Amino acid sequence: MDHIDFSIVLHVWPHLWQGLKFSFMLTVAAFAIGMILGTIFAIIQHLQVPVLSPIVKTYITIMRSIPLILVLFWFFFLVPIVLGYFSSSGRPIPIGPVYAAYITFGLFEAAYYSEIMRVGLRSISRGQFEAAQALALSTFQTYRFVIMPQVLRVTAPIILSQTIILFQDTSLVYVVSLTDLLGAASKIAQLNGRLIEMYVTVAIIYLLICSALSQIVTFLKKRAEPMTR
Amino acid sequence: MFDVLFEQAADGRRYIDWLLSGLVWTVALAFFGWWIAFVVGVVVGVGRTVSSPIVAGVARAYTELFRNIPLLVQMFLWYFVLPELLPTSMGNWIKQMPNPWGAFLPALFCLGLYTASRVAEQVRAGIEALPRGQREAATALGLSGRMAYRLVLIPQALRLIVPSLTSEVMGIYKNTSVALTIGLLELTAAARQISEATFQTFAAFGAATIIYLALALVVHQLMVAIDRSVRIPGTEGGPPRRRFLLSLRGSGA
Numbered sequence: 001m002d003h004i005d006f007s008i009v010l011h012v013w014p015h016l017w018q019g020l021k022f023s024f025m026l027t028v029a030a031f032a033i034g035m036i037l038g039t040i041f042a043i044i045q046h047l048q049v050p051v052l053s054p055i056v057k058t059y060i061t062i063m064r065s066i067p068l069i070l071v072l073f074w075f076f077f078l079v080p081i082v083l084g085y086f087s088s089s090g091r092p093i094p095i096g097p098v099y100a101a102y103i104t105f106g107l108f109e110a111a112y113y114s115e116i117m118r119v120g121l122r123s124i125s126r127g128q129f130e131a132a133q134a135l136a137l138s139t140f141q142t143y144r145f146v147i148m149p150q151v152l153r154v155t156a157p158i159i160l161s162q163t164i165i166l167f168q169d170t171s172l173v174y175v176v177s178l179t180d181l182l183g184a185a186s187k188i189a190q191l192n193g194r195l196i197e198m199y200v201t202v203a204i205i206y207l208l209i210c211s212a213l214s215q216i217v218t219f220l221k222k223r224a225e226p227m228t229r
Numbered sequence: 230m231f232d233v234l235f236e237q238a239a240d241g242r243r244y245i246d247w248l249l250s251g252l253v254w255t256v257a258l259a260f261f262g263w264w265i266a267f268v269v270g271v272v273v274g275v276g277r278t279v280s281s282p283i284v285a286g287v288a289r290a291y292t293e294l295f296r297n298i299p300l301l302v303q304m305f306l307w308y309f310v311l312p313e314l315l316p317t318s319m320g321n322w323i324k325q326m327p328n329p330w331g332a333f334l335p336a337l338f339c340l341g342l343y344t345a346s347r348v349a350e351q352v353r354a355g356i357e358a359l360p361r362g363q364r365e366a367a368t369a370l371g372l373s374g375r376m377a378y379r380l381v382l383i384p385q386a387l388r389l390i391v392p393s394l395t396s397e398v399m400g401i402y403k404n405t406s407v408a409l410t411i412g413l414l415e416l417t418a419a420a421r422q423i424s425e426a427t428f429q430t431f432a433a434f435g436a437a438t439i440i441y442l443a444l445a446l447v448v449h450q451l452m453v454a455i456d457r458s459v460r461i462p463g464t465e466g467g468p469p470r471r472r473f474l475l476s477l478r479g480s481g482a
Contacts, residue, residue, distance in 0.1 A: 062438070064445075065403075065442050065445035066442070067403040067405040067406035067407075067441065067443055068403070069409065070406060070407075070420070070437060070438065070441065073417070073420070073421060074434050085389075094393075101233065168297075168298075169299070171299040171301045171302060172407070175409070175410060182301060195309045196309075196310050196313055196314070199305050199306055199309060199310050203298045203306060206298050207297045207298050210296075211293055212296070214293070214297065
């Protein structure tokens, strides 16, 4: 190996930036889908809705027991078939790997966010529900205006921690040949043979972003402590 | 549905043998990786709680470094970058290691040291959850700092954190699948190979999913049994709920 030259990174930066933007997009999409579904799942379990509650529980257990890479393989195979089943033609619909990735990560993360929400819901005292009932709030109003705002406050640091993990996990789209930050770096490395520079650069970029976000987690934890004490 | 698994593959073995050999690699990687993670994790976790600023700083840097870089990127650093940075003869020796060891060993160290950073956080939380009096009592009995850790603090902290270590053990066996990116034929890779060879994707992925679920069940039962046998009497449910809630972190991959 000849000398290491990091100036190469500047030349290919636009490609890396494109990849990083996709990593961010995927994180945001998965976060949005995962939080909405996760909250719904958690409330279904909390209200012990018949039929739905055990289904949701099984779904979460399965998702949390198998590796994300296997889930990616499953969904990239299944999503077109399922969509085709619901469409008029009944044929598999190719939806493109980017949307398949959004759906996969969203549905996968929903299981993790839902567990966080479930623990958060358990930490709310009974009196809150009883008080809401005494005020004649409907079930929806109770969760929307009384319970969930408190749950979100308590769980904020954990949700952010999980989102940092999600951001790191988006690098796994490498296995389905999508071009995220790591995918871009690996493709460039294959072209110019600069493996060391490309992979070390990617590692540093991830390290900087995730360390900065971890600082926010520490801050949120400190803010949450006096309240829960 | 799973009939295809008992058909003969191109290499003379049955497809189910591919899966089983994948399972062996997955379990080996998770098992030996866990011991690296546990030993290094306890050392680093203790390091974060000592008064020496240098030791605490190094331990902190370790956890920050290994926790904030995605596992897959770390896998590539171990597999592609490390041999290039070592002296040429040593690098070549690593590169020429016969398969599957050439992929297994980097994956083992990568996974072990990555998980260690997560174990370290749990160990630290465990030690910090102990009442102050434990350390003070150890000092009053004339124990040195080292003895206090070895005889009083670490044993109690480890017994306390068994429930939260469960999620790290669950994490490490799932994370073994990342090793397929550097060419290790573990369980997920085996399932994909069967799917590509037979086009029976449902059967191949379904079988792998069932095996992973069974592994999860075994790991869970094992950890529950360990927790039951080592739990400190009178501490039903481990550390206080608030701390548990704040330290609860899932692992994706």
